[in-house]
Amino acid sequence: MDLTRRNTFGMKVSCACYVEYDSLEDLFSLDLDGLPQPVFHMGAGSNLLFTRDWPGTVLHSCIKFLRPMGLEEDEVLVEVGAGAVFDSFVEWACSRGLWGAENLSLIPGEVGAAAVQNIGAYGVEAGDIIVRVNCFDRETREMVTFENADCRYGYRSSFFKEEGKGRYIITSVLFRLSRKYSPKLEYGGIRAALGGRQPMLPDDVRRAVSEIRRAKLPDPSETxxxxxxxxxxxxxxxxxxxxxxxxxxxxxxxxxxxxxxxxxxxxxxxxxxxxxxxxxxxxxxxxxxxxxxxxxxxxxxxxxxxxxxxxxxxxxxxxxxxxxxxxxxxx
Ligand SMILES: Cc1cc2nc3c(=O)[nH]c(=O)nc-3n(C[C@H](O)[C@H](O)[C@H](O)COP(=O)(O)OP(=O)(O)OC[C@H]3O[C@@H](n4cnc5c(N)ncnc54)[C@H](O)[C@@H]3O)c2cc1C
Missing domain, CATH: 3.90.78.10 (UDP-N-acetylenolpyruvoylglucosamine reductase, C-terminal domain)
Structure with missing residues (x-):
């Protein structure tokens, strides 16, 4: 299977076998050991450099639900499937006036990888808004839940990138957003992009961040x-x-x-x-x-x-x- 369009670097590589699943039941029914080895779970391929063809299986999640889980005073909990596009979640949050994810606007990739990478931009990291991460344990074939502290988030690092690498397949992530006015404007020229205006809504910050990113970073669909x-x-x-x-x-x-x-x-x-x-x-x-x-x-x-x-x-x-x-x- 050709992977050229499945990695944003556009490396012309392939894998022996490519498997997508779109539900937990689907994932549980897979005989991972019976697939061509080794098995690598990828997201949207936006943080990868394939240095050669992958000899085994590439696994990919299409679990894409977004489920508001209720209110806790000013906070809204939202569970999102690991295969959902992370920026679609950010757009959803901003369009509902919910604060917390807006500085992470336009970062390519999917929700599962965001929790692996602890993606960050403009003074905010995914770990700041993650409550817990639900995973399929490849060794025990059981579901496991990691609370935020168990994820050991650091600068672009996490338990899933270190000791847990390869063992846990993230299936969904629970995020905490806020209805309380709480913009974070200290980093990376956000104030300048806002032209000195105080943002009223998360969408104002999203627009400013998107403007800065478009000016500085290559658009993966072009370069x-x-x-x-x-x-x-x-x-x-x-x-x-x-x-x-x-x-x-x-x-x-x-x-x-x-x-x-x-x-x-x-x-x-x-x-x-x-x-x-x-x-x-x-x-x-x-x-x-x-x-x-x-x-x-x-x-x-x-x-x-x-x-x-x-x-x-x-x-x-x-x-x-x-x-x-x-x-x-x-x-
Ligand atoms: C133009 C551009 C701008 C970017 N800007 C930023 C930025 O501002 N900040 C930032 O932090 N990053 C940035 N990135 C990097 C990238 O967007 C992130 O690292 C993103 O989280 C990768 O997501 P992905 O779905 O593409 O994951 P992939 O690159 O496919 O995979 C990344 C890792 O996650 C693992 N993984 C994926 N899904 C799962 C799962 N369900 N369960 C377990 N493991 C999984 C993979 O095995 C791999 O180790 C940028 C990338 C591009 C191309």
Whole structure:
């Protein structure tokens, strides 16, 4: 089965077997061990770099329900099927005046993966609004529920990405939204995009976030990518001060203080290495946001993306002494 249209990078790869299920009963009835191995569960393929054909089975959820579960004072609980498009849930919430998900507008992918990745943007992470995650345990073939604390959410990380990887298939996620006016406008130019106006509704923030994203990020339907290719590194304060000293007094090195150290945007370092727009075969560093590697020609081969990735890692290491790590999962 051809996977070219099932990964947003547009890598021309295939898998031996592709299986979709659209209900829990369907999933329970599958003999996963009897399918060509290994079995990989994917979402919309928007955080993946397929480096070669997948020799086994690709499994995909089409469980797409959205079910409001009732009110708790100002809060609304909503359960959403893992195969639903995450942005459809955000749009639904915003259109009903419910706060909490609006800063996550327009992030590609599905609800199950959002809970795996702890997707984040503009100061909000999925983990902030997730109450619990329902899963099918591949080992015991039973349903298991993870409360938010059990999911161990961190920066683009979770239990499902680490110890639980491969074992748990997320079937649905319970979100908590709020009817109380609670916009989060501190990050990433949202206030500027609002033109100084105070947002009245979640939809106002959604529009502002969408505007910023459209200006900065490639539209997967036009240009292949998997979004931010690298994680932003966190370094020690001494290391940061060395980078600042080397940059000189006229350059402001962007950074954010975190409990673990100083986070420096990888995009800034890649640009300072002169790699913004750099091309290698069909792959290129996106000219509007150097954190993104794009399939510029639509014909990029996995080897070209991997070679460009290595070139960026080596250049940043040599110039700043910082090791970049990919955010995109290599398959
Ligand atoms: C243009 C662009 C912009 C982006 N912007 C952002 C951003 O602002 N913030 C951000 O955080 N990310 C961003 N991303 C990355 C991507 O959108 C997210 O990582 C998203 O959650 C991936 O969802 P997916 O459905 O495509 O999952 P996939 O990429 O298919 O899979 C991701 C992981 O989730 C696992 N998985 C998928 N479904 C399930 C399931 N039901 N059960 C168990 N495991 C599962 C897969 O095995 C894999 O490990 C961007 C990507 C693109 C292309």
């Amino acid at each position: 292949g990518s998997a979004g931010s290719f690298f994680k932003n590194p966190v370094i020690s304060r001494e290391h940061f001060e060395r980078i600042e000293a080397e940059a000189g007094p006229d350059v402001r090195v962007p950074h954010f203080d975190t409990p673990e150290g100083v986070k420096v945007p990888a995009a800034w370092m890649i640009e300072r290495c002169g790699l913004k727009g750099a091309q290698l075969g069909g792959a290129a560093v996106y000219d509007k946001q150097p954190l993104v590697i794009v399939n510029l020609t639509g014909q990029a081969a996995p080897e070209e993306v991997l070679a460009l990735e290595q070139r960026i890692i080596a250049a940043v290491k040599e110039r700043f002494g910082v090791e970049l790590h990919p955010e995109v999962e290599h398959i």
